[in-house]
Amino acid sequence: MREPxxxxxxxxxxxxxQQLLTxxxxxxxxxxxxxxxxxxxxxxTHRCGLMEISLATKDLRTDCPEHELVVA
Numbered sequence: 001m002r003e004p005x006x007x008x009x010x011x012x013x014x015x016x017x018q019q020l021l022t023x024x025x026x027x028x029x030x031x032x033x034x035x036x037x038x039x040x041x042x043x044x045t046h047r048c049g050l051m052e053i054s055l056a057t058k059d060l061r062t063d064c065p066e067h068e069l070v071v072a
Contacts, residue, residue, distance in 0.1 A: 007057040011043070014060065030067035032060045036067060 003056040020026040032038045046055040
């Protein structure tokens with residue numbers, strides 16, 4: 001599988017997880033998009049505020065040990 005396809009699948013998987021979290025179907029996952037350190041647009045720009053680095057799509061995590069849940 002080519003890298004663009006892998007990245008598209010990762011973003012799709014994270015989108016599904018986010019929706020399942022929002023509607024209460026699954027428990028909290030420790031992924032970048034639900035982390036208070038995440039800075040980005042969830043499409044093209046990804047940045048970790050904790051590590052102070054830009055992330056490539058392939059570097060997004062779905063089980064990060066440093067995850068801190070965003071509190072609304």
